[in-house]
Amino acid sequence: MANNKMLIGFFVASESIFFVMLILAYVNFHGTVTDGPTAANSLDPLRTGIFSLFLLASSFSMWLAGRSLVSKNHFMMKIWILVTIILGVLFIYGQASEWMGLIGQNITISRNVFGTTFFTLTGFHGFHVCVGLLMLTILLGLAMFGDFKGPKSDGVECISIYWHFVDGVWIVVYSVIYLWAFF
Amino acid sequence: MSTRIPLVPENIKPLPSLKGNEGMLSWVSSVDHKQIGLMYLMSTLVFFIIGGLEALVIRIQLAQPEFDFISPEVYNQMFTMHGTTMIFFVVMPFLIGVGVYLVPLMIGARDMAFPRLNALSFWLVIFGGILLYYSFLTQSGPSEVGWFAYAPLSEKPFSLNKGPTYWALGLLAVGISSVSSGLNNIVTILTMRVKGMTMRRLPLFVWMILVTSFILIFVIPIIASAFAMMLLDRLLDATFFTPAHGGSAILWQHFFWGFGHPEVYILILPAFGIISEVIPVFSRKPIFGYSFVAGSTVAIGLLSVGVWAHHMFAVGLGNVANAYFSLASMLIAIPTGVKVLNWVATMWGGKIYFATPMLFATAFIIEFVMGGLTGVAIASAPINWVTTDTYFIVAHFHYVLFGGSLFAIFAGVYYWFPKFTGRMMSETLGKWHFWLTVVGFNMTFFIQHFLGVMGMPRRTYTYHDLPYWGSMNLLSTIGAFVLAISVIIFAWNIIWSLKHGKKAPDNPWNAWTLEWYTTSPPAVHNFDLVPPVRGRRPLWDLAHPDQLDEPNSKVV
Numbered sequence: 001m002a003n004n005k006m007l008i009g010f011f012v013a014s015e016s017i018f019f020v021m022l023i024l025a026y027v028n029f030h031g032t033v034t035d036g037p038t039a040a041n042s043l044d045p046l047r048t049g050i051f052s053l054f055l056l057a058s059s060f061s062m063w064l065a066g067r068s069l070v071s072k073n074h075f076m077m078k079i080w081i082l083v084t085i086i087l088g089v090l091f092i093y094g095q096a097s098e099w100m101g102l103i104g105q106n107i108t109i110s111r112n113v114f115g116t117t118f119f120t121l122t123g124f125h126g127f128h129v130c131v132g133l134l135m136l137t138i139l140l141g142l143a144m145f146g147d148f149k150g151p152k153s154d155g156v157e158c159i160s161i162y163w164h165f166v167d168g169v170w171i172v173v174y175s176v177i178y179l180w181a182f183f
Numbered sequence: 184m185s186t187r188i189p190l191v192p193e194n195i196k197p198l199p200s201l202k203g204n205e206g207m208l209s210w211v212s213s214v215d216h217k218q219i220g221l222m223y224l225m226s227t228l229v230f231f232i233i234g235g236l237e238a239l240v241i242r243i244q245l246a247q248p249e250f251d252f253i254s255p256e257v258y259n260q261m262f263t264m265h266g267t268t269m270i271f272f273v274v275m276p277f278l279i280g281v282g283v284y285l286v287p288l289m290i291g292a293r294d295m296a297f298p299r300l301n302a303l304s305f306w307l308v309i310f311g312g313i314l315l316y317y318s319f320l321t322q323s324g325p326s327e328v329g330w331f332a333y334a335p336l337s338e339k340p341f342s343l344n345k346g347p348t349y350w351a352l353g354l355l356a357v358g359i360s361s362v363s364s365g366l367n368n369i370v371t372i373l374t375m376r377v378k379g380m381t382m383r384r385l386p387l388f389v390w391m392i393l394v395t396s397f398i399l400i401f402v403i404p405i406i407a408s409a410f411a412m413m414l415l416d417r418l419l420d421a422t423f424f425t426p427a428h429g430g431s432a433i434l435w436q437h438f439f440w441g442f443g444h445p446e447v448y449i450l451i452l453p454a455f456g457i458i459s460e461v462i463p464v465f466s467r468k469p470i471f472g473y474s475f476v477a478g479s480t481v482a483i484g485l486l487s488v489g490v491w492a493h494h495m496f497a498v499g500l501g502n503v504a505n506a507y508f509s510l511a512s513m514l515i516a517i518p519t520g521v522k523v524l525n526w527v528a529t530m531w532g533g534k535i536y537f538a539t540p541m542l543f544a545t546a547f548i549i550e551f552v553m554g555g556l557t558g559v560a561i562a563s564a565p566i567n568w569v570t571t572d573t574y575f576i577v578a579h580f581h582y583v584l585f586g587g588s589l590f591a592i593f594a595g596v597y598y599w600f601p602k603f604t605g606r607m608m609s610e611t612l613g614k615w616h617f618w619l620t621v622v623g624f625n626m627t628f629f630i631q632h633f634l635g636v637m638g639m640p641r642r643t644y645t646y647h648d649l650p651y652w653g654s655m656n657l658l659s660t661i662g663a664f665v666l667a668i669s670v671i672i673f674a675w676n677i678i679w680s681l682k683h684g685k686k687a688p689d690n691p692w693n694a695w696t697l698e699w700y701t702t703s704p705p706a707v708h709n710f711d712l713v714p715p716v717r718g719r720r721p722l723w724d725l726a727h728p729d730q731l732d733e734p735n736s737k738v739v
């Protein structure tokens with residue numbers, strides 16, 4: 001059925017408007033903080049950049065999982081889904097430790113507009129990653145029990161679309177928050 | 184895998200009723216689009232009565248100058264809950280619900296594309312309604328900050344009660360529900376049409392639902408994100424909308440109206456759809472300019488996202504912005520006017536039959552045009568500065584929402600009730616309902632144009648005894664009570680007709696769209712056989728094979 005993929009396509013389109021609004025809120029306040037923490041003086045673009053690579057790589061491994069599905073290579077598909085999950089968890093670990101560090105310096109959501117917009121935007125993104133991880137884990141579990149023998153599966157393909165979307169959003173978020181701060 | 188287990192098990196039992204063994208359970212657990220549609224309609228009737236009672240409380244308080252029927256706080260709660268209820272729990276879910284019922288029938292499908300998602304959408308509305316009304320049980324009651332919840336009034340130092348929090352949570356639930364129904368409608372309409380039902384043959388009601396669904400999925404996320412920010416402000420002390428801490432109150436206005444203006448089209452486009460079905464049938468003519476009606480809707484959908492700041496002229500956005508938003512808003516009047524002309528041209532020279540649905544549809548055109556005219560007037564920034572936040576605005580949006588959306592909803596109920604239930608509604612009670620509604624509605628709201636121009640602010644607890652203000656407000660209040668009587672008659676008509684209404688044939692109005700081909704009420708599986716679709720009026724083609732709408736069309 002093409003239905004499921006069409007649904008997830010429009011869903012992702014709808015979700016992207018949600019992120020556009022969060023990003024607009026961030027952009028709106030960019031540069032309005034005159035004292036206190038800002039992106040430029042509290043974030044580490046290099047460290048987060050490295051953790052971002054994990055998320056980018058996970059998109060690649062998810063794509064490979066899809067390829068394995070098409071070629072009916074059930075074993076490799078499970079491996080690639082597992083790799084995707086591990087990479088995703090590493091990204092979330094990076095984000096969590098970054099948050100802990102900031103909160104340790106008393107940079108919180110209520111500190112100023114930078115804190116507000118930063119934590120909201122990255123938080124909603126992280127939440128989406130976690131939902132993705134949950135779905136991938138279910139996918140892996142079902143695959144262990146013998147589902148998804150290929151060459152087609154709406155389940156795998158739809159979750160894959162969602163996962164690429166979450167990854168794509170992060171590229172924009174990273175550019176807006178981290179790269180822009182150092183212009 | 185080649186053998187798929189169907190997601191939705193086929194229902195083999197006859198349509199459930201409350202009298203059956205599993206009466207209630209069969210409804211609560213239902214994923215059938217017709218049952219879900221009916222549950223939408225029944226719940227919106229309940230919300231409509233609640234919202235109506237709130238309106239009566241407001242009107243009693245305003246019946247005479249310096250009255251103190253209720254406290255100012257309760258007054259604020261009443262207008263907030265009234266507006267929120269009517270928009271998010273009456274008009275929106277009614278139109279979505281009637282769409283859920285009719286779209287699969289009109290396109291010859293068995294159900295929606297995602298029946299369980301459909302059930303989720305419905306129950307989220309109920310959940311949202313419970314969250315919203317739960318705030319009555321909290322210590323200082325529901326939100327007092329109006330349906331647009333302007334910051335910083337809706338923020339912490341000014342609204343310490345829990346009302347706005349429940350308000351935002353409830354509306355967030357409804358928002359998620361709307362996005363899922365939007366998605367469900369789009370996939371259903373794009374992929375589940377019966378053979379021969381091309382996009383150019385789609386009933387106009389389905390076209391309107393399609394465009395509305397696109398607006399829903401792209402616009403609800405705007406307000407969902409704004410609600411999330413508002414909740415973070417209120418619960419975690421974030422500073423999005425609190426100027427005192429570096430936030431921006433104007434940002435809330437941009438976000439709210441970025442959603443809010445397209446929202447009014449969500450509230451009116453499916454209503455246009457109902458009117459576009461009713462008018463041709465009761466004029467015994469095909470709709471005039473089908474493609475103009477569909478095309479102008481697409482134009483409205485696109486334009487509607489670019490005009491939001493006409494709600495914000497009072498902010499002082501600068502001359503360039505004001506000029507742009509004035510002109511762009513007036514531009515929308517063109518595709519809207521096109522539709523009005525199409526409806527009038529359809530009636531022109533037709534054999535008009537004024538049954539209750541047609542009475543409401545005709546009145547719709549008149550009242551809606553009235554609201555459209557004041558809309559164009561207040562879209563001009565200088566006029567807006569004089570009228571904004573006065574009763575003139577209240578009159579404007581009641582003419583479009585009550586005179587528009589609600590009149591269309593009434594037309595739709597009378598039109599499709601026989602299909603929904605297998606019984607006709609009483610025409611006598613229907614005519615009483617209609618005339619009392621027209622009289623009550625205009626009595627309540629027409630006078631408010633004058634009150635507005637005379638400077639009476641909206642959302643005001645009471646007013647001084649200025650010349651004529653007392654009597655004009657009293658007239659408005661009396662009108663509201665006439666409306667209350669009309670609603671009682673309407674509700675009674677539904678209850679009475681369910682039991683004693685004339686048995687309805689499959690196609691009581693001699694209509695032409697597919698939903699009238701099946702039995703009244705439709706069987707669980709909708710159709711035994713869908714007739715061939717070879718034009719815009721399948722049932723006409725079926726009855727007049729020698730006078731096809733599209734003479735050269737082949738049976739597919």
Ligand code: HEM
Nearest residue numbers: 447451493494512516555558559561562571572580583584
């Ligand atoms: C011809 C098209 C229309 C134009 C140019 C127009 C213009 C406007 C303007 C400029 C305002 C802001 C008034 C103010 O607050 O100062 C307004 C308010 C409003 N309009 Fe319209 N309008 C149109 C059609 C509609 C339709 C079709 C609906 C709904 C079905 C609608 C519903 C509303 C509502 C609910 C408000 C009040 C919002 C509030 O402040 O609470 N309008 N309109």
Ligand SMILES: [Cu+2]
Nearest residue numbers: 444447493494
């Ligand atoms: Cu507007």
